[in-house]
Amino acid sequence: MTDEISKLTEAAATAAPALDRRGREWRATLLRAIADELEARREDIVAVADSETSLGGARLGGELTRTGYQARLFAEVLDEGSYLEAAIDHAGDTPMGPGPDLRRQLVPIGPVAVFGASNFPLAFSVPGGDTVSALAAGCPVIVKAHPSHPETSRLTFDIMWQAAHRLDAPDGLLGIVFGQDAGAALVADPRVKAVGFTGSLSGGRALLDIVGAREDPIPFYGELASLNPIVVTAAATRERGTQIAEGLVASITASAGQLCTKPGLVFVPSGSAGDSVVARAADLVGQAGAGTALNDRIHAAYGEIGGRLSRLPGVSLIAEGSRSTEGPLRIRPRLLSVAAAELTADATEECFGPATIIARYDSDTELHDALGRLPASLTGTIHAEPSERDRITELAEVLRAKAGRVLFDGFPTGVLVSWAQTHGGPWPSTNSQHTSVGTSAIRRFLRPVTWQNAPQFVLPPELRDGDAGVPRRIDGRLRLPR
Amino acid sequence: MTDEISKLTEAAATAAPALDRRGREWRATLLRAIADELEARREDIVAVADSETSLGGARLGGELTRTGYQARLFAEVLDEGSYLEAAIDHAGDTPMGPGPDLRRQLVPIGPVAVFGASNFPLAFSVPGGDTVSALAAGCPVIVKAHPSHPETSRLTFDIMWQAAHRLDAPDGLLGIVFGQDAGAALVADPRVKAVGFTGSLSGGRALLDIVGAREDPIPFYGELASLNPIVVTAAATRERGTQIAEGLVASITASAGQLCTKPGLVFVPSGSAGDSVVARAADLVGQAGAGTALNDRIHAAYGEIGGRLSRLPGVSLIAEGSRSTEGPLRIRPRLLSVAAAELTADATEECFGPATIIARYDSDTELHDALGRLPASLTGTIHAEPSERDRITELAEVLRAKAGRVLFDGFPTGVLVSWAQTHGGPWPSTNSQHTSVGTSAIRRFLRPVTWQNAPQFVLPPELRDGDAGVPRRIDGRLRLPR
Numbered sequence A, B: 001m002t003d004e005i006s007k008l009t010e011a012a013a014t015a016a017p018a019l020d021r022r023g024r025e026w027r028a029t030l031l032r033a034i035a036d037e038l039e040a041r042r043e044d045i046v047a048v049a050d051s052e053t054s055l056g057g058a059r060l061g062g063e064l065t066r067t068g069y070q071a072r073l074f075a076e077v078l079d080e081g082s083y084l085e086a087a088i089d090h091a092g093d094t095p096m097g098p099g100p101d102l103r104r105q106l107v108p109i110g111p112v113a114v115f116g117a118s119n120f121p122l123a124f125s126v127p128g129g130d131t132v133s134a135l136a137a138g139c140p141v142i143v144k145a146h147p148s149h150p151e152t153s154r155l156t157f158d159i160m161w162q163a164a165h166r167l168d169a170p171d172g173l174l175g176i177v178f179g180q181d182a183g184a185a186l187v188a189d190p191r192v193k194a195v196g197f198t199g200s201l202s203g204g205r206a207l208l209d210i211v212g213a214r215e216d217p218i219p220f221y222g223e224l225a226s227l228n229p230i231v232v233t234a235a236a237t238r239e240r241g242t243q244i245a246e247g248l249v250a251s252i253t254a255s256a257g258q259l260c261t262k263p264g265l266v267f268v269p270s271g272s273a274g275d276s277v278v279a280r281a282a283d284l285v286g287q288a289g290a291g292t293a294l295n296d297r298i299h300a301a302y303g304e305i306g307g308r309l310s311r312l313p314g315v316s317l318i319a320e321g322s323r324s325t326e327g328p329l330r331i332r333p334r335l336l337s338v339a340a341a342e343l344t345a346d347a348t349e350e351c352f353g354p355a356t357i358i359a360r361y362d363s364d365t366e367l368h369d370a371l372g373r374l375p376a377s378l379t380g381t382i383h384a385e386p387s388e389r390d391r392i393t394e395l396a397e398v399l400r401a402k403a404g405r406v407l408f409d410g411f412p413t414g415v416l417v418s419w420a421q422t423h424g425g426p427w428p429s430t431n432s433q434h435t436s437v438g439t440s441a442i443r444r445f446l447r448p449v450t451w452q453n454a455p456q457f458v459l460p461p462e463l464r465d466g467d468a469g470v471p472r473r474i475d476g477r478l479r480l481p482r
Helices: A002-040 A042-052 A057-080 A129-137 A150-166 A180-188 A201-213 A234-257 A272-287 A296-310 A364-372 A389-400 A439-445 B002-040 B042-052 B057-080 B129-137 B150-166 B180-188 B201-213 B234-257 B272-287 B296-310 B364-372 B389-400 B439-445
Strands: A087-089 A092-094 A097-099 A102-108 A112-115 A141-145 A174-178 A194-198 A220-223 A229-232 A265-269 A316-320 A334-339 A355-361 A377-383 A403-408 A446-452 A472-474 A477-479 B087-089 B092-094 B097-099 B102-108 B112-115 B141-145 B174-178 B194-198 B220-223 B229-232 B265-269 B316-320 B334-339 B355-361 B377-383 B403-408 B446-452 B472-474 B477-479
Touching (some): A002 A042, A002 A129, A002 A141, A002 A150, A057 A129, A112 A129, A112 A180, A141 A150, A150 A174, A194 A201, A194 A439, A201 A220, A229 A364, A234 A265, A265 A364, A272 A316, A272 A355, A296 A334, A355 A364, A364 A389, B002 B057, B002 B102, B002 B129, B002 B150, B002 B174, B002 B180, B042 B150, B057 B439, B112 B129, B129 B194, B141 B150, B141 B180, B150 B174, B174 B180, B194 B439, B201 B220, B229 B389, B234 B265, B265 B364, B296 B334, B355 B364
Parallel strands (some): A087 A472, A112 A194, A194 A220, A229 A265, A265 A355, A377 A403, A403 B446, A446 B403, B087 B472, B229 B377, B377 B403
Antiparallel strands (some): A087 A102, A102 A446, A316 A334, A472 A477, B092 B097, B102 B446
8 A cells, every 4th residue: 555655656656746837727627627537527526425424415406516616716816926925136235234135925735635625525525626726736636535435535536637638737736545553554654745534533633633743844724623602692582583493403504514604602691681592502403314324333433422422511402403304324303402501512522413502691701701711713703783893893892712713793613715714723623723714825836036147047937037927926016916 | 030030921921912903004114113223223233243143234234124124024024914824714604504704804912021142133033024024923032042152143233212202112022132031031921922942953952942842832933953955956067066066165154154044065076077066176175265154153063063963984075275374263165075875864954154065966866866865944946957858847846855955056055035035944944834034934823713693893903894905805805906
């Protein structure tokens, strides 16, 4: 197996400079060809993914649309070119003496290992955001396929490979491996220069240990565990409690709760208005059918963590989804409740699946004390009324410190792929200062290089004299292309 | 001691949101006040630094100029504002359905621990680049003072503190600790959110292990070991060998070789022109006086590593600086020589101080084989003639893969602080995708946050509707302020 990995990483290392030399335009063409080809094979892809996941055709069709969209969006990023952070400081006098001509731009970091996620067999897997952002950056990619959808992985890999080879892509542009040992070997391989990972905290930690033991530690971008707290104020509870309860349960049960942004903890005020919200949510959860876990591991963990949570002191199970559905790997939605004052660290463990804890709070002080004890998340959400300006401001500041995305009067599931998106937050939600969704995800696979007093022919086209067609900072001043 | 550290980090954590709220304008004022105050106390600072380092008044005066300059440059970065990477995606239809209003900007990461370096008691120490880039980002800083210049550290800390307090800065904006244990405790402290470190590979590795053992691993920006190879082509050797030899020896002996960008390995072609270059360099090294090590550790390591290098098979000592100088901690410049074909990994260990190995090569193949075996560095340099386009192109590509700055016909010491500078490279030169010199150093201490459907009053000023006075990406299009 090590031989097989070495062959792949060697090919990727050889492809790396070639892929860089092809330039932005070629890579944009590649990404659009990949998107076109995925779209052209929509029926096949959705059918295979449907046969080996429990997500259903509608969700998988939407996910394929998103997968093509994000490949095309990175093509736009390449067209536009400001991701290069191109800068030119002309030679001249400085307070420290004469300065040389310095030209800086981001360059590809080298071959990237991408770990596919179980819950998005397309958009966070072989043809997913990590892969297309790394290819956009100019980095060859070797994907470690997720064992929950091997055939979807193979099919989408073949489709991407064909699209790439029709464009005469360098060999080694794309590779794929299967199995945990192959994944570990990939992360340890000296030719791999960065890792993109979406998965569990324990899996992420294990890979991070491999990174730490390398002779040259490399960037590891892990998207790990996230609680995604929601705070509902008393005023919002009174004004639109039913609507909030309905939105919440829809968000909890979407994709059977197997989304990184599923709200796992909801603060609802004590008192009768709060009681109504909780009762309505409990009704809806009680009526909800069981979903299907993506794999054995998620199924087992859902049962185990769910059981652990419900046995914690002060925590009670207040609703559970219908028992009537049949079949393997069923996971039933669960609503738990606890007093915010009794919310311990044990109760803030992520339970991947359709489970949520409602934390009832008596006062803003109690709420803020509890928020202060929470781990960081990908998202934090506030439901409040427009009149509550001071409360909203304070909550937004608290949640901003604990999350990468702060939402108002919405629900965190459904992450738009766009320029201003952030899907990342402080540990344990991610371990990086970057996003794994949206255009700036490309920054993870780039590093800066400065050329000093370089002849024009050595410079990348974007750093040569004259208009380069990309935004550049020239002698400190940002300039847009003509 | 742990109590003392906790008090400092607690104060820093409390100061963090306050410092952020003060806004860019206040922080720019702070940085300019710090620069003014450092300049105003120039004589005192240089005198104290001169009394406890061996760098001399001229170098220290220049370093103070640079230190003030970089604080002011980060004030300009704040004025200009594109470091925020502000982006607004308005709500609207997307291929995945209706999209929300998303607004993204970088926010301060939280309290930062900065480890002062011995070789720049000002510019890479208490008032140095890490400190001012973190303050610019909006992060409180606790500096671990370098034991080689405690009084300079105390004095510059007091000056910065006074400047800050005259501006009514939040308590906890700046802290200082002394001693290795205090430094380790700082890196382990849960309130510290990033580390800036300039020092040895072993020191960096030890701190990185502490980071890895934290419950929440944090970004560690280490600037560690660098060989800074120079390649001289046969044509350049013939055309301007003397000039190259003179420039080289000046670069090796500057600050007694105690610079991260000191060239440690120089490829010179075999044959008579190369022999002349080596002979001239050997003459100059032989005439050079001994320098003084900044501390015992550097003095001992220089002797030890230098001895080890000169005993390697095939390596010979060809020149050594004058024995005549007296005093403690003397380190004598040394020129070693080896055949490029015999250049082993052992011979590419960084020897911090005025030592350099000349590697003689017989052919381009031999040169490229040897370059392929080198570890990565902060810099890589090519001396060639304009006619050698193909050779230059190929060498530039090889060095770019191994360095963060590629120089042409110059020497790597003397790192200009500017917008387009990169002082960083692949491991072991740094472990990051960032620079520690120049304006983009600020990115190390920031993380992205997105606000979704936020009311205007919650947003940072730069993300509100209307002209915000900073460059922003609006619906994917970069726009400069009016």
